Amino acid sequence: MIEKTLEVLNEEGLHTRPANEFVKTVKQFQAETTLTKGDVTVPGKSLLKIMKLGIVTGDEIRISCDGPDEEAAFAALRAVVQPGENGS
């Protein structure tokens, strides 16, 4: 399992469009993904639950991926919330 805290740098935060991109990305991988803001954790494939977290630019979120392709999944998700940032 891979689990890391990231700052959301996407300039819209996780608005409808980027949040849906996040969900679409999660669904491309086998890894089980969750997203946490504060003390609320939601499944990475629920757009509605992610939107209800009300994530805006600058928020710290925790992404956890668990599965055979967890490394690739995490990298892809990171690219969604931190567009333009390469590597760690």
Added chain:
Amino acid sequence: MNGVAASPGAGAGSVFILHERTVPLGRTGPSSPSDGDAAERVHLRKSAESELERFRRGVDVAAAYYRGLVERVRESVGNEEAEIFEGHLEILGGEDVAEYVAEAVLEKEAIAERAVVDFAEETAKEFEALESEYFRQRAGDIRDIGRRLAEAIYYGSIADPTDLPESSVVVAEELTPSATARLDTSRVVAIATEKGGRTSHAAILARSLSIPCVTGVVGLLAAVRGGQTVLVDGDAGTVSTDVDTAVLEDVRVRSARQREEAEAQIRWSREHPAQLRDGTPVHLAANVSGADEARLAAQVGAHGSGLLRSEFIFMRYSDFPTVEQQTNEYRAVCEALAPHPVVVRLLDCGADKPLPYARQAPEDNPFLGERGIRYLRNREVQLKAQVEAIDRVAREGHDIRLMIPMVVSREEIDVVRTYLDGSNLPVGIMVETPASVLTLKRLSDRVDFVSIGTNDLVQYTLAVDRGNAAVSDLYRELHPAVIAAIDQVVEDAHNAGIHVGVCGDMASHAASALALLALGVDELSASTSAIPDIKAALARVDKNALTSLGAALRAAATADESRSAANALALVKE
């Protein structure tokens, strides 16, 4: 084609025929043929499995609709906007909806439509509680998704009135308040309806939004087709299908000029108090339907609200709002208009303002039926909740007052007062029935103020259906019978030492407003958009002129005579 000039200005654009498709929702719980909703053909639940199947089919229909929408938006607007609808598509087919619906269907015996709408409402509320403005705004998207899905389940297809092209002339048989509330009014250049008069709800709303409107156009729907260019002249009360480019250009120039003038007037209105030429102050408040409109009212310098139409707040919910929700709504209105008072009229549904979720048996004569306080007395849970919410806001220190609609007898005041034991909340009544006019002396010791609801008072006094185009010219606000009624109300109320307001449409027209002041009323509550006009009219007259107008009105033998006298003072052309 001729109709009733219901909201001034002219607008030309493409006809958009609005078919309102209401989805009967039933109640949470088992539906049965003895249900009041049966009259609206509410879908009857057969089994949990059949409801889940209906839900799944509805999702398929709605998903196909959204996929089409994504493509259309991608071509007409751009990729970014299209991706937002892709998000809606994702939500629609997501597990959150499916899980909620399954639970509601299996455990609460809901029908699929109800479950979907309840889900959307609960979720929307969660969004409204978020900190970010952007996310709060998503509540509307979620409700929209819920409504479309419910429509897809019930009808097997989606025909959405909110998908309105730019510069539309909205044409409908009749516009219900909730249909009007769903319109994207920024795209509406004019409204024309086949039914209705000057004071139907489409007209009132059109005026408050400054959209030209003609109502009561007989044969309208048969004469126009969707997409056709028409011209709606809200000053002349006409709808024409034969329009050339020169006319269109003229309309464009006219509406641009009117808009500029309106903006200048709003600024002036905000900066000047409501007073006569000689400096006599006039209490001029606004009729509002919620916090948004209250903020607009504050912008034009309204002195509080003499009529908060709480039924419009209720219409924004998919079920009766809770005490908590109502408290928040009323408080928001008070805050927008502070330090001035806000008069909340108890839920006035029934007749021409049905609430989608409030079950009412069909009536042969709804205007003489279960409306106003009659409706609430038959549903004491709702009455108690609303009175409690208003009282709570009062106890928080806001200047809020309660007003009871459709009163004909003392018991109707007493039943409200039973929920206010030990409270100082001012309680008033709408005077809108002949019974309340004739017996005000015997009611006045139970009330702290009265407000004349002129729309209903005129229609009940003159026995004219204000929505019936065939008789709407008999609807005369300054008919001698109406003047006599107002005169008596003012006298009886003042003898009892109580304040008389007017919150009907009459207070929103300069000439009628002056007539009301001439008859001695203490307060006018006008539509927000009329306030600049009324203030301007007040500033042109002095107290002596009003006294003479009062004498002329009391002596007038016909509605025409009194109308001429009032128009002359207000400088309104015949």
